[in-house]
Amino acid sequence: MFSFFRRKAAPPTPEAPVSTPASPPVIAPLTSPPVSSTPIAAAPPPPGSAPATVPTATPPAAPDDGGGRTSWLGRLRKGLQRTGASIAQVFTGTQIDDALYEELEAALLMADAGVGATQHLLNELKRRVKDTRCSDPQGVKTLLGDVLAELLTPLQGSLTLGRHQPTVIMIAGVNGAGKTTSIGKLTRHLANLDCKVLLAAADTFRAAAREQLSVWADRNRVEIVSQEGGDPAAVCFDAVSAGKARGCDVVIADTAGRLATQLHLMEELRKIQRSLGRAMEGAPHEVILVVDGNTGQNALAQVKAFDSTLGLTGLVVTKLDGTAKGGVLAAIALWVRERMAAGKPAVPVYFIGVGEKLEDLQTFDPREFAQALLN
Numbered sequence: 001m002f003s004f005f006r007r008k009a010a011p012p013t014p015e016a017p018v019s020t021p022a023s024p025p026v027i028a029p030l031t032s033p034p035v036s037s038t039p040i041a042a043a044p045p046p047p048g049s050a051p052a053t054v055p056t057a058t059p060p061a062a063p064d065d066g067g068g069r070t071s072w073l074g075r076l077r078k079g080l081q082r083t084g085a086s087i088a089q090v091f092t093g094t095q096i097d098d099a100l101y102e103e104l105e106a107a108l109l110m111a112d113a114g115v116g117a118t119q120h121l122l123n124e125l126k127r128r129v130k131d132t133r134c135s136d137p138q139g140v141k142t143l144l145g146d147v148l149a150e151l152l153t154p155l156q157g158s159l160t161l162g163r164h165q166p167t168v169i170m171i172a173g174v175n176g177a178g179k180t181t182s183i184g185k186l187t188r189h190l191a192n193l194d195c196k197v198l199l200a201a202a203d204t205f206r207a208a209a210r211e212q213l214s215v216w217a218d219r220n221r222v223e224i225v226s227q228e229g230g231d232p233a234a235v236c237f238d239a240v241s242a243g244k245a246r247g248c249d250v251v252i253a254d255t256a257g258r259l260a261t262q263l264h265l266m267e268e269l270r271k272i273q274r275s276l277g278r279a280m281e282g283a284p285h286e287v288i289l290v291v292d293g294n295t296g297q298n299a300l301a302q303v304k305a306f307d308s309t310l311g312l313t314g315l316v317v318t319k320l321d322g323t324a325k326g327g328v329l330a331a332i333a334l335w336v337r338e339r340m341a342a343g344k345p346a347v348p349v350y351f352i353g354v355g356e357k358l359e360d361l362q363t364f365d366p367r368e369f370a371q372a373l374l375n
C-alpha cells in the first residue's frame with residue numbers, strides 16, 4: 001500500500017523513508033528526492049495490514065527539507081501575495097470594530113472565497129475573538145489563520161495506491177487546466193519509486209495532447225496506450241486490460257479537456273468511466289478533477305458540475321504560483337464540509353501545482369496554505 005502524505009517530522013536526510021515490514025511503504029513527499037535519486041523499493045503490504053489512513057488532523061507545518069520545500073512554499077506565497085497584502089492591510093489599524101470586519105469581508109470576497117465561505121470565516125472569527133478576549137488586530141489576524149486552516153482541513157487527504165492492481169486513475173478537467181502536466185509530474189514521481197505506470201491517452205482527437213503525453217511517457221520510460229481518432233472509451237478499456245496483463249501498479253487515463261456545459265462531452269466522460277469499470281471491476285478507483293486556481297469561483301462551479309457527472313474522489317488545483325487569489329479553496333472546502341455533513345465522502349485536494357517544474361506538484365497542507373494566503 002502506498003500513500004502520498006506529508007512528512008510530519010524532520011527526517012535526517014532528504015531521502016525517501018524506508019519502510020519496515022510492519023508498516024506499508026509510503027511514497028515520499030514530492031519535494032524530494034530529486035529526479036535522479038534512488039527509488040525506494042515498493043514492497044507489497046504485509047498480509048492483513050490495515051489500509052493507510054487518510055490524515056484528518058492538521059499536521060504541524062512540515063520542516064524545511066534543505067531548500068526544496070522552502071522554495072516551493074515561497075512560490076506559493078508569491079503567487080498569493082496580492083491576496084495576502086490586501087488581507088494584511090485590514091489589520092494595520094489599532095481597533096477591532098465593524099470597519100475591520102467589513103474590510104475583511106471585502107478582502108475575502110476579492111480573494112474569491114465566495115459569500116458562503118466568507119460568512120463562515122467571519123462568524124467563526126468573531127466568535128473566537130470574543131472567546132479569547134483578543135484586543136489586538138494582529139491577534140485577530142492570527143486567529144483568522146487558525147479559522148482558515150480549520151475550514152481547509154477537510155481538503156487534506158492522501159492519494160493511496162496499492163489497494164488495487166492496478167489502481168486506475170481517471171483525470172478530467174476543462175481545457176488547459178494542467179491535466180497532462182500534472183499527470184507527467186505524478187508519473188515521474190511514481191516511476192522514480194519503481195511503480196509500474198501505464199498511461200492512457202484518452203484525448204484521441206487532439207494530436208498535440210497525445211504527443212504531449214507521449215513525451216512524458218518517454219521521459220519517464222513508462223508505457224502508453226494511444227490511438228489516433230477512435231473512441232476514447234476503447235483506448236481506456238485497452239489500457240486497463242493491458243495494465244492488468246502487464247502487472248502495472250497504476251493506470252492513469254488523461255481525458256480531453258471539456259466544459260461542463262458541453263453535455264455530449266460530459267456524456268463521453270461517463271462512457272469512459274463505464275468502460276474503465278468494464279475493464280476492471282471497481283475501476284476507476286480515483287476520479288480526479290484538475291482545476292486551474294486562476295479561475296476563481298468558476299473553479300467551484302467546475303468541481304460541482306464534474307462531481308455531479310462523475311462522482312469525484314479528489315482534486316488537483318494548479319497554477320497557484322500565478323495570478324491566483326487562492327480564496328477559492330475556502331469555497332471548495334465549505335462545499336466539501338457541507339457534503340460531508342450530508343453523509344457524502346470528502347473530496348480532498350491531493351496536490352496543488354505551484355509551477356511547471358517537476359517539484360512544483362505538492363501535497364496540500366491546510367495550515368501551510370492558510371499561512372501562505374495570509375502571508
Ligand SMILES: Nc1nc2c(ncn2[C@@H]2O[C@H](COP(=O)(O)OP(=O)(O)OP(=O)(O)O)[C@@H](O)[C@H]2O)c(=O)[nH]1
Pocket residue numbers: 173174175176177178179180181182203209256257258318319320321322352353354355356360
Ligand atoms: N505556472 C503554472 N503552469 C502550469 C501549472 N500546471 C500546468 N501548467 C501549464 O499550463 C499549461 C496547460 O497545461 P496542460 O497540462 O497542457 O493542460 P491540459 O489540461 O492537459 O490541457 P488540454 O489537454 O488542452 O485540456 C501548460 O503550459 C502547463 O505548463 C502550474 O501549476 N503552474
